[in-house]
Amino acid sequence: MSLQHALLGVLEARPMNGYELTRFFDAAPRWVWSAPQSQIYPTLRQMEQAGLIEGQKEIRGTRLKRTVYSITEHGLEELRTWLGTGHTPAPVRDSFSLQALFFDMIDADRAASVLKAYIAEQEQLITEWRAHREALLAKDTDLLKERLKNRPPAEHDRIAGLKANVFAGQVAVAQARVDWARESLRLLAEGV
Amino acid sequence: MSLQHALLGVLEARPMNGYELTRFFDAAPRWVWSAPQSQIYPTLRQMEQAGLIEGQKEIRGTRLKRTVYSITEHGLEELRTWLGTGHTPAPVRDSFSLQALFFDMIDADRAASVLKAYIAEQEQLITEWRAHREALLAKDTDLLKERLKNRPPAEHDRIAGLKANVFAGQVAVAQARVDWARESLRLLAEGV
Structure with a gap:
């Protein structure tokens, strides 16, 4: 699923929380992959369960907690494998x-x-x-x-x-x- | 939903049964819209319920019955309305x-x-x-x-x-x- 790989590619640059990732994708219609917030959060949870990314609770001020995600070794490996593989082209739907x-x-x-x-x-x-x-x-x-x-x-x-x-x-x-x-x-x- | 409009456009040429439509889409990866059989049959039933197409049972030989679908006036109107309307572009997902x-x-x-x-x-x-x-x-x-x-x-x-x-x-x-x-x-x- 390409959203996972898009998220892995972005997180390879630096760890981000879900809000920052949502803002990145919101600002990126001129980018190569769009994703609504409703897809990003559940995908992050799946990816964390699969060990592709790692979440760390971040305390800001006294109470606000955000989970900051970073790519794991396993995630990096998965991204590299996907990048180096020829994939079946998406069906033509224009x-x-x-x-x-x-x-x-x-x-x-x-x-x-x-x-x-x-x-x-x-x-x-x-x-x-x-x-x-x-x-x-x-x-x-x-x-x-x-x-x-x-x-x-x-x-x-x-x-x-x-x-x-x-x-x-x-x-x-x-x-x-x-x-x-x-x-x-x-x-x-x-x-x- | 574009599959409906693809089906309306094809059926405007001539009435076809589900099998012929499936064969058309199977042979048409070089076409502009792909659709698997698993989408075509349910979509035809929805379109029939919505009055966009009309099914007629066709008897071949002594027992085989196939439903032949033709576009209705309402379907033609829906197709023309869709064709003449500027639509929000699909999100970029390349x-x-x-x-x-x-x-x-x-x-x-x-x-x-x-x-x-x-x-x-x-x-x-x-x-x-x-x-x-x-x-x-x-x-x-x-x-x-x-x-x-x-x-x-x-x-x-x-x-x-x-x-x-x-x-x-x-x-x-x-x-x-x-x-x-x-x-x-x-x-x-x-x-x-």
């Missing part, structure tokens, strides 16, 4: 392409306005992913800064470059979608 | 990008072999989508042939062109992924 496949059944104007909203949404993602890519290249995200503390300085550029490249890929895919949507607008207008 | 984001944690050789398997899988999709696109442009898929029987001949080229363009988009996205994966291979090799 809701927007499904919608576009039947655009001939509605007025061209309505189809065009759906396409324009899609273009705006993809362009927003491009802006956010591009900014995130640049922050990674500049080694200027909170998580990357923490993570690099435990890595040899000689590897910092390569690590930042590999991570930034993932978001360059997201941008390229979103750009291919925008180009396709513009071509669809042209085709829709053509035949009316 | 399992492969998540994996790639942590490639710095494993040997470059292992990461490279995962990337190579990914390239092969995307290239396979490209081959299938490209073939499907050409079959649509040639108006030579079973479903499109059925569908065009109920459309004015003057619209046939436009309908085929719009549908084919959806698969041109799928090809472009998969190609962007392949290009990205090749760049990642280069980056992985560079720093070792």
Whole structure:
């Protein structure tokens, strides 16, 4: 289950409590994996039971207790095994392409306005992913800064470059979608 | 729920029984929506209860009965409403990008072999989508042939062109992924 691996990958940078993890995922629609709070807490408990992470109660002030989770050796091993394994691709379920496949059944104007909203949404993602890519290249995200503390300085550029490249890929895919949507607008207008 | 809309879109071409629909979805990993048999049958029953489709028992030979489903006026209206509405985009959950984001944690050789398997899988999709696109442009898929029987001949080229363009988009996205994966291979090799 990928949420577990997303959490392991984040916790490898530094220990965090559930609230911090929820905030990280909330702030990360431009990231590669989304998860609502309702999934994060139960998954953390399962992962703790499975020995992938370890919770430690943290006392703040006089009463507030939060559980801070850190990755265990076993969790690190599980993450590395998953990373090095080729996985069966997820089944193709592309809701927007499904919608576009039947655009001939509605007025061209309505189809065009759906396409324009899609273009705006993809362009927003491009802006956010591009900014995130640049922050990674500049080694200027909170998580990357923490993570690099435990890595040899000689590897910092390569690590930042590999991570930034993932978001360059997201941008390229979103750009291919925008180009396709513009071509669809042209085709829709053509035949009316 | 998109499976309902996928089923409505397919049944708009012609009435089909559950077995034919299952075969359609089984043969369609290169399509835009995958669904296992275990989802198709219960969804058809729900859709029948909701009046979106209508089942008719078909007697074949002396005893075999199959329910043949056709789309109702209400189903057609629901499909058109869905098609003309901009929907909230699905949350970003890109399992492969998540994996790639942590490639710095494993040997470059292992990461490279995962990337190579990914390239092969995307290239396979490209081959299938490209073939499907050409079959649509040639108006030579079973479903499109059925569908065009109920459309004015003057619209046939436009309908085929719009549908084919959806698969041109799928090809472009998969190609962007392949290009990205090749760049990642280069980056992985560079720093070792």
